[in-house]
Amino acid sequence: MPTYLGAPTRRELLLGSGMLFAWAAVPRAARAEGRDPRLLVIVLRGALDGLGVVAPVGDPDWGKLRGDKGLILEGPTPALALDNFYALNPAMPNFHRLYQAGQAMVVHAVATPYRERSHFDGQDVLESGLPKAGAADSGWLNRTLAALAPGGRVDPHGRQAFAVGPVAPLVVRGPAPVLAWAxxxxxxxxxxxxxxxxxxxxxxxxxxxxxxxxRIGLAAIARAGGMTSEPDGDRPAVQGSGIAQVRAYFAEAAGAAGKFLAGAEGPRVGALAFDGWDTHVEEGAVKGRLANLLGALDGALAAIESNMGEAWRQTAVVLVTEFGRTARLNGNDGTDHGTATVALLAGGALKGGRVIADWPGLKEADLYENRDLRPTTDLRAVLKGLAEEHLCADPGKLEAAVFPDSMDVKPLRGLLA
Amino acid sequence: MARNPQEAALALHRFGFGPRSGSIEAIAGDPRGALIAELDRPGAGQITKPDLPTSGAANRAVFEYQAERNANQKRKPRDPAQAQMDAVPAQPEAMPLPRQLFRAEARARIDAALNAEIGFVERLVWFWSNHFCVNQEKTVMAGAYEREAIRPNVLGRFNDMLLAAEGHPAMLLYLDNAQSIGPNSIAGINRDRGLNENLAREILELHTLGVRTVYTQDDVTNFAKVLTGWTIRQTASDPDHGGEFVYIKRAHEPGPQTVIGKEYDDDGTGQGRAVLADLARHPMTAKHVATKLALHFVSDDPPPALVNRLTRRFLDTDGDLKGVAKMLVEAPEAWAPEQAKIKRPGEWIVAALRATGEAGEIGRIIQAQNLLGEPLWRPPAPKGFSDENAAWLDGLAQRLDIANTFAHREGLALEPAAIMDVALGPLASAETRRAVTGAESRPQGMTVLLMAPEFQRR
Structure with missing residues (x-):
């Protein structure tokens, strides 16, 4: 069993991994500039409620939408102010600290080009980089490796991506070899x-x-006094009941990714996926399920940062989800499948401390189909900006092979410090 | 004939190991006919794998292996300087031979279930192997036993299977008959050792007549005497045939014995064969077997009319097991649309593998069966694993853990809706369809599918 106290050696990777391919390769062009950039993509499956993560507390229409079930600056669990308009979920103090240090940022009202509301198709679009759902067999992150600006002597087949998880997420699968660690x-x-x-x-x-x-009852008893939220009437007290395990899994998986990416000869791009964001019932953004999950995610970011050591300065972590959720709560204090959401970015390479958004507003007429946060930024712009400026990917190849049919989506530049 | 995918799916789950890709469509023209055809297929139920050793060979190999290990442990410590010179980088220790054998046998068994068209014959193999169970803890021959005693007779006559099972070295070891000695036999007098009733009792109670039926303690004792001398050759003294059956007259209780009102002359193994033959055609045995079959395939509360017809068929055909299996297929009671039975853990695991087209890693399969309370060839008692829902319902939580693990390991590449069509077809309820296709991720969709009532039940 590999240990992760030090940087993983190649042998540890071999031991820890079921599938393993060639070894080498980093973005050479970037390295030529004296940089050694890392990019980690975390896919949040299930459709993350962007408004539950970063709320427009300065928008006069916000309070009407969610009331005290939404993030507010007052009350027993006040949200963490990001600026005079946006506030962060209080379960994410670590992200807040990074934000204040200029190492984290938020892109809001963002969405992929997908406009239906099916998880599987939405995830395919998100991860494949293709404009439509369909039989995708490779992901944009993998294809980005082949699009890196030629450093001269790099064999593209030697480039590799890194994946954490029992099965590599689609975003990282493709022609470039994938190094996977479960x-x-x-x-x-x-x-x-x-x-x-x-x-x-x-x-x-x-x-x-x-x-x-x-089973649920027994599990609740076993964890009584733990991190569970209060039981609620007839509903089984399952909300947050497995959260300790979730936290441990998130931290372990993300921490391992950080360790691998930090290694001197390790891979430079990687991906992992976390499930559980489909909060149809009792979303619990302030206190409850979503807050618990975001807390686990915040812990995962902390694990990455601490495990990366010096390499953190050269790192960008981007957290993306297939689509957002309805602006209003549904009849079960949850939210249904929506459209625009947030993308979270963290890492020492970023010019953070900003919320980037062309805020669409929350009045009825502002909402997409009178229900969802309206998308005003194409997620591909963010990803293209990172690929181009952080990894030094070739802009022409990004258009042609990584995000096909995205000519009109200009890369969002200036994300980096 | 009109196509009947509903009944085809039911046939695959209830009588087989669940659909593989295209299975439902393949037999939808005549599901019952397809089941019968599987019974009639030449070689049905047999495993031909020349690399799997016979029970005797397995027994001898493990004997030698353990003798060598013991010797290695007892060897004097070497001169430290020499030891250092000989030192080689630590090698991962090879898997112990008994475990290798066990895994090879397990793989062959799982493969037979995965590769079957429907799996009805394999289900019968599993059923009878459980009826005449042995325990791997007590013998390394459990897998070979199933191939040698159960499979050749699974569509033959009950009497032949009974004889093959009770006379098999694995059974003689498991139920202690190998060390049972007639008190008045030469060996018994000389060694002051005696009778062990275990096998005789379990044959009467579990394998044939059934508990609390027509036998008494005297019948058990006398039957045990009849079986004395049925034992196995010792490998230490017989390196070529150790582990094989042998009848030792010296240990056999001399003289005639009375079992359930009938006297049997002492003519060596013939005495035991005669008792077993009479037990095999006893009406209580027929009823016992018929009840267990109906309980396994149809319902925890098997319809008496069905049990009666199966009993009748068993008696009329002198225990023709293929005939009894056919009657099960023909019985209207066996086709109730309600899926009354919870799949046993092993059945569920195989069904999941068949649905997804995965072969599965044998270590994980064995581990999963352990976690779900149905460790392969390790029944908790000679009665075998329970066939009632209550015994398996509690394991639902563990099934969820395993489904979740499986889905996260294999599930990303799989399209849950497509697998649902393969695995359930028309059996999938609207609610299940919604839950699977509306899952937040493909792994979750796969988990829900594998846990869906229509997939848990049969």
Whole structure:
């Protein structure tokens, strides 16, 4: 079993990985400038509620949408101000610290070109970099490796991407070799999965429902006094019940990614995915499920930062999700599938401390289809900006091979310090 | 004939190991006919893998392996200087031979289930192997036993399977008959050792008549005497045939014995064969077997009419197991649309692999069966694993963990909706379809599919 106290050696990678290919390669052009950039992509599957992460507390229409279920600057759990308009979820003090240090930023009202509301298709568009859902077999991050500006002597086949997880996420799959590392522990069964199953059983199979309810009850008792939120009437006290495991998994997976990317001869781009963001019921942005998940995510960022050491200065971590959620809460204090959301960026390479947004407003007429935050920034602009300026990818190849049919999406430049 | 995908899917889950890609469509024209055809296929139920050793060969190999290990441990420590010179970089220790054998047997068993068209015959193999179970903890021959005693007879006559099972070295070891000695036999008098009733009792109680039926303690004792001398050759003294069956007259209780009202003359193994033959055609045995089959395939509360017909068929055909299996297929009670039974853990694991087209890594499969409370060839008692829902419902939480692990390991490349069409077809309820396609990620969709009631049940 590899340990991650020091930088992982090649042998540790071999030991820790089921699938392993060639070794080498970093963005040479960037290195020629004396930089050695790293890019880590974290895919948040399930559609993250951007308004639950960073809320426009300065928008007079915000309070009407979510009330005290939304982030506000007052009350027992006040949101963390980012500027005089936006505030961050209080579960993310670490991101807030980075933001204040100019090492984290937010792009708001952002969306991929996908405008339907199916998770699987949305994730395919997000990760493939293609404008439409379809049979994608490679991801934009992998293809970016082939688009790196020629440093002269680099064999493109020697370039590799890095993936954490039992299966490499689509975003990192493709022609360039993928080095994958599977954490010893797999993602725990999320509360969301358990609740969905329970819902299915209640409608179709009472016997199975009873057994699952008992499991949930036992699990809640076992963790009594732990990090769970208060039980709520008839609903099983499952909200946040597995959060300790989730935190551990997030931190371990992300921390490992940081360690690998930091290594002197390690890979320079990587990806991992975290599930669990599909908050249809009792979203709990301030206190509850989403807050718990964001707290785990905040811990993952801390793990990356601390594990990367000096390399953090050369790093950009970008957190993306397939689409956002409805601006209003639904009948279950949750949110349904929406459109625009946030992209979070962290890392010492960034010119952070900013929220970048062409704010669309929250009045009824402002909302996309009268329900979702309207997208005003194409996520591909952010990703192209990072690829071009951070990794020194060739702009022509970015248009042609990495994000096809994105001519009208100009790279968002100036993200880097 | 009108196509019937609903019944085809039911046939695959209830009688087989669940659909593989295209299975439902392939048998939708005549699901019942397809089940019968699988029973009639030449060589059905057999595993031909020349690299798997016979039970005797496995026994001998493990004996030698352990003898060598013991010797190595007892060897004098070497001169330290010499030891240092000989030192080689630490090698990962090879998997112990018993474990290698176990894995090879397990792989062959799983492959047979994965590769079957429907898997009805394999399900029967699993059923009978559980009925006549042995335990890997007590013998390294559990896998070979299944191939040698169960498979050749799974569509043959019950009496032949009974004989093959009770006379197999694995069973003689598991239920202690190998060391049972007739008190009045020459060996018994000389060595002051005696009878062990274990095998005789379990044959009567579990394998044939059923508990609390027509036998008494005297019948058990006398039957145990009949079986004395049925033992196995010792490898230490017989390196070529160690681990094989042998009848030792010197240990056999001399004289006639009365078992359930009938006297059996002492003519060596013939005495035991005669008792087993009579037990095999006893009406209580027929009822016992018929009840267990119906319980396994149809319902925890098997319809009495079905049990009666199966019993009748068993008796009328002198225990023709293929005939009984066919009657099960023909029984209207076996086709109720409600999926009353929870799949046993092993069945569920195989069904998941078949649905996704995965072969599975054998270590993980074994581990999963352990976690789910159905460790392969390690039943908790001679009664075997339970066939009632109550025994398996509690494991639902563990199934969820395993489904989640499987989905995260394999699931990203799989399209849950497509796998659902493969695995459930028309059985999928609207609710299940919504839950699978509406999942927040493909792994979650796969988890929900593998945990869906229609996939958990059969």
């Amino acid at each position: 954490p010893p522990r797999l993602p725990p069964v999320g509360d969301d999965t358990t609740l969905r199953l329970l819902d299915l059983y209640r409608h179709t199979d009472p016997a199975l429902a009873r057994v699952l309810e008992e």
